[in-house]
Amino acid sequence: xxxxxxxxxxxxxxxxxxxxxxxxxxxxxxxxxxxxxxxxxxxxxxxxxxxxxxxxxxxxxxxxxxxxxxxxxxxxxxxxxxxxxxxxxxxxxxxxxxx
Amino acid sequence: xxxxxxxxxxxxxxxxxxxxxxxxxxxxxxxxxxxxxxxxxxxxxxxxxxxxxxxxxxxxxxxxxxxxxxxxxxxxxxxxxxxxxxxxxxxxxxxxxxxxxxxxxxxxxxxxxxxxxxxxxxxxxxxxxxxxxxxxxxxxxxxxxxxxxxxxxxxxxxxxxxxxxxxxxxxxxxxxxxxxxxxxxxxxxxxxxxxxxxxxxxxxxxxxxxxxxxxxxxxxxxxxxxxxxxxxxxxxxxxxxxxxxxxxxxxxxxxxx
Numbered sequence: 001x002x003x004x005x006x007x008x009x010x011x012x013x014x015x016x017x018x019x020x021x022x023x024x025x026x027x028x029x030x031x032x033x034x035x036x037x038x039x040x041x042x043x044x045x046x047x048x049x050x051x052x053x054x055x056x057x058x059x060x061x062x063x064x065x066x067x068x069x070x071x072x073x074x075x076x077x078x079x080x081x082x083x084x085x086x087x088x089x090x091x092x093x094x095x096x097x098x099x
Numbered sequence: 100x101x102x103x104x105x106x107x108x109x110x111x112x113x114x115x116x117x118x119x120x121x122x123x124x125x126x127x128x129x130x131x132x133x134x135x136x137x138x139x140x141x142x143x144x145x146x147x148x149x150x151x152x153x154x155x156x157x158x159x160x161x162x163x164x165x166x167x168x169x170x171x172x173x174x175x176x177x178x179x180x181x182x183x184x185x186x187x188x189x190x191x192x193x194x195x196x197x198x199x200x201x202x203x204x205x206x207x208x209x210x211x212x213x214x215x216x217x218x219x220x221x222x223x224x225x226x227x228x229x230x231x232x233x234x235x236x237x238x239x240x241x242x243x244x245x246x247x248x249x250x251x252x253x254x255x256x257x258x259x260x261x262x263x264x265x266x267x268x269x270x271x272x273x274x275x276x277x278x279x280x281x282x283x284x285x286x287x288x289x290x291x292x293x294x295x296x297x298x299x300x301x302x303x304x305x306x307x308x309x310x311x312x313x314x315x316x317x318x319x320x321x322x323x324x325x326x327x328x329x330x331x332x333x334x335x336x337x338x339x340x341x342x343x344x345x346x347x348x349x350x351x352x353x354x355x356x
Contacts, residue, residue: 010130031132034248041241042132045139 011060013039017047018055025057033058101162102283104155105183106290107224108173109280109329111151112184115174116337117205118144119344120192129195136241140202143234148174150227175348179337183278186328187270189337196249196259200267203242207304208274210235211296220288243307250311260313268316275300278329 010032016025028047033039039058047053067075079085100108121141128134152170160167188205192198213235216228249256275297277285284290297318305315326332347354 032130033132037244038248041244042136045136046132049135049139 010034011062013043013058014061014064015039015043015047016057016059017043017053018057019053021054025055028052030061036060100159102280103221103287103289104158104162105278106280106284107151107155107158109183109278111148111155111173112182113188113205113209114144114151115148116182116184116340117188117201118142118148119340120188120190121198121202123192124198137198140238140241143231143238147227147231147234150230154223154227171348175345179333179341180331182333182337182341183280183329183331184337185270185273186326186334187267187273189328189334189340190267190270191336193263193266194259196256197263197266199242199245199249200260200263202238203246203307204267204271204274204304206235206238206242207300208293208296210239211299211303212291212293215291215296219290224289246307246313247311250308250313257312260311264314264316271316272318273326273328276327276329278327280329 012030013033013036014030015028017028018025028043031039031042031046033042036058040056043056043058048056118141121137121144125134125138125141128137149170152173156168156170156173185205187201190197190201210232213228213232217225217232219225219228246260250260251257275294277292277294281290281292285292301316301318308315326334328334328337
């Protein structure tokens with residue numbers, strides 16, 4: 001019987017971990033799993049064994065659509081010289097914190 | 100040694116021996132993710148074993164303040180006939196199916212037992228069980244899903260599960276056969292007689308086996324009557340396991356790192 005490497009058998013998943021209540025889920029890495037349930041459990045074992053998280057999301061990597069690095073020029077460079085898009089031209093009263 | 104200490108050491112030995120068997124998979128798991136999963140379970144079990152050994156050692160030292168013994172003495176300097184683990188747990192790993200099924204059978208037992216032990220009159224036993232029950236709930240979940248995945252998987256994985264059942268089913272009965280220390284634990288309300296867990300164990304295990312399209316099991320009449328791990332009468336596998344596990348402490352007594 002020919003044994004295929006698992007990368008051909010099992011899909012790749014991207015793992016997102018929320019470290020604490022109130023924070024966003026952050027991309028932690030990727031792993032192989034047969035299905036979503038196994039992906040969550042693998043993520044639990046691989047990425048939260050040192051207390052890194054309280055919530056896990058997984059999504060099959062093929063469902064993530066990414067921008068093309070070749071488009072980086074027209075995508076991102078035009079923002080470089082538009083500092084006025086930052087709300088940094090207002091004078092804030094001393095009492096206002098956390099902005 | 101008093102019977103309640105034996106009862107505690109029995110819990111420790113179960114966890115240590117299966118923890119060691121699982122650790123033999125480290126670096127050999129079918130894929131990296133499952134290698135880590137099983138190694139985590141091994142660490143959970145060895146952690147449980149430490150808690151039980153520490154409790155047993157302090158009890159033994161209290162009752163007999165002569166030579167002071169430690170958790171390491173109990174784990175690394177006892178011989179096979181002093182170990183009180185289930186025969187099931189010292190069985191060789193075999194393939195992934197056998198390792199999974201052994202874990203499933205034992206974790207299902209442990210979960211039911213810990214759920215009772217949290218009510219133990221012995222507050223330390225209760226505290227260890229409180230901590231361990233969460234770990235064990237995950238071990239049951241993880242191994243149940245694998246049993247289903249393999250049993251209801253391909254014809255290859257199904258037949259491997261069936262042969263794992265044939266290998267391991269004869270060792271089930273021992274889990275529910277009380278030893279002297281079980282009676283002591285029950286009467287002092289520190290623990291529970293294992294045969295009280297039997298009915299629920301079969302129900303829960305068979306529910307998963309059914310989903311997995313595997314043969315359900317019933318109480319075996321023909322059991323390994325001669326062997327009784329709880330009373331120190333083990334299969335040939337334990338000696339080899341101990342030889343490897345205890346080598347360092349025996350070759351270099353008191354060695355630390």
